[in-house]
Amino acid sequence: MSLDTADYRKREESITYSAEPAGEGETHELLTLNIGPHHPATHGVLRLLATLEGEVVRDIKPIIGYVHTGIEKTAEDKAYWKVIPVVERMDYLAYYFNSLAFCGAVETLLDVEVPPRAQYLRVIHLELNRIMSHLVWLGTSALDLGAISMFWYCFRERETILDLFEMTSGQRMHTRYFQVGGVMEDIPRGFAAKLRTFLADMPNRADQYADLLEKNQIVFERLHGVCPLDAETLLSLGVTGPLLRAAGNPWDLRKAAPYCSYDHFDFKIPVGTVGDNYDRYRVRHAEIYESVKIISQALEGLPEGPYITTDRKVALPPRHELATSMEALIHHFKLVTEGFRVPPGEAYYAIEGPRGELGCFVRADGSSKPARVHMRDSSFVNLQALSPMVQDSYLADLIATLAMLDPILGGIDR
């Protein structure tokens, strides 16, 4: 089933002749412009074939695959424990979310109960990751619009969050902190204090970012009323997350189908009205405040208890037990060499990532390696909305809309 390259070229050019009637003896032709894969504004290696009429975009075709890493294939080759770091590297700004989706699916298959302390710790790290992802988005989007100093402010907050991640897990990114059954380790001394300082600071900082950007006439005109898309089209395209919420539909899996103790916390879902770029920006910015609220509630209400399941067939026993208990030693050995075996079955576990519904499908065939791991990545499906969004808008608006769409190519290409 192979199609030759000439066929591909023809298929990639969609419209070549303008619909407008030409003048006397003239022909109109549309310009096909290739943007990327190496381009400062494409947020990763995304290639866009834009068909332009003057400065107006008539059609756009995204071409992806430039960072395809075959993660799902690699995951079939590794034990479940070892899949966690591999799968974390898909959507590389939401690594805790990737690992939660996978761990959640495996926990469903294994029927393992996650202790409440682990759930609260997971929520703290997830919401910190959400804030961090939105900060990087804000910094790089403002960079695309030309407001370059936002980049430094946002990355300054990001460094504080990464320090917190480094305190709990030793790594700044791709921390492998979530394990099947709980989290890898309890939080160290000093983490709560540092987190409280950060939480006291973050709303002020977010206010400062709003002040910097929103009172600026240029930012306002570039975002307001630009490239709106209504909620029905977004739903038919499968788009969720801040894009859908900006269009007015308050769908959020944390409220609709709560997982991981999200129903214990009191928070609101920011929802936009029109669905233009300004609403998308405002929804994400407001989500930062809500995440701060969730983290402070989780920190105050952090229950005592184990940080990982006590089922020794799934989670490693604590080190001090290895010296005294034979069963602990054998469990440790089996878990580290072969890994736990998951009974045959399939599971699809969906969570609310920073860009929408992030789902993980795991098929287990009874062995210690998964038979199929598939991530339903939100950016992959959200990218389909780019084409209807930028129809008949300017090229500069295309760049701004791409920034507001928040595509993460690692998740798109996997």
Place this chain on the structure above:
Amino acid sequence: MCSREGTPPVPDATGLEQTANALRDRNAESILGTDFGRGDRAVLLVNPAHVIDTLTYLKTEGYTFLASLHGVDYYPDEPRLGVLYELLDMTEVDRITVKARVHTDNPRIATATGLFPGANFPEREVYDMFGVVFEGHPDMRRILMPEDFEGFPQRRDFPVGGEPVLFTYNEENSYGKWI
């Protein structure tokens, strides 16, 4: 799953059977089986020729959102290639899965892009990774691999591949040394 309470109501086994029976009433050979698995997972195993009818019916029943469309290789069970449609009912927070399995010698299924335009990229990905051709798809070509790539990488009999790790004894003959 993280928490037992707050679990959304998914079609339980009886609800699933009722849906399956309603579908069988419409078309006797469409539903090949049902499965109600761990984590309240409801799966309808569907004859690949009648996938679109099933999806249309489920869409009218309220499952209007296509959450995920992906492929699975069930090697060595035949029929080998499975295409799974994860549907979501947003008003009642219900999930249901439709599974269609095709053989490798004739891997064709009708496209779902007419019902769910959001199936465009996922179907291209299933074609790219497994070789399942979706008939009627507006743009059926590879999406993640290079256009002239041969083979379907995520099939179970495709090797994982990779490069050998460089040590001093094998770096002379490999790509590692430029000077």
Place this chain on the structure above:
Amino acid sequence: MEIKREPLSGPGAPSDFRARQLMARDMLRGDLEGEALERYVKENVLTTTVEKAVAWSQGNSIWPLTFGLACCAIEMMSIVGARVDVARFGWEAFWASPRQADLLILSGRVSVKMAPVIRRIYDQMLEPRWAISMGACCSSMGVFNNYALVPADKFLPIDVHVPGCPPRPEALLHGILRLREKIHGTERDGWRERYHAVGTEEVLPNGTTSSASDAAINVFPGGDTAGA
């Protein structure tokens, strides 16, 4: 605590300063001769070769290409941030056009589809140009040793490999400083020089020894790494 005040002596002393002022005045007038002139030149003029001067300026003002592939790109963006500030070294001008950039920091995994694109971009860069392979994925295959990735060494001459997944910004900065030393020509041998390693040269299977700076250690004869 008693505070002692002493007049400065030596290079910073006021008398020394006055003497230097007078010497500079004489130099300008053309009155310095002989030994005084030689001393003045030795203190105030630096001689070097053109290559060294050019290399010094090149190493201190490299313009990297804005090239981010995957997760390592985010850490590369952090070095531009305020905590690990690459502007200290003059490297903050990240350039979008390959024709005006000096350095290609390959940050992230290089897939099969992207490799020819990267090669083309590298070819568009003008000499002198350097390449840093940041992260484990492009240096070796990293976490993902599979069909979809290409190690950067296969199609691009890399000057510095920075390990890590992703490397901390400080680690990338260390790699950048090593590249800067390489450009300046003051490249160090690393741990061998630091620990005065003697007798750690390895013996390759055909009996020759490899030089200290480019071989790995602890490779057993016959290429057998069992027990390493």
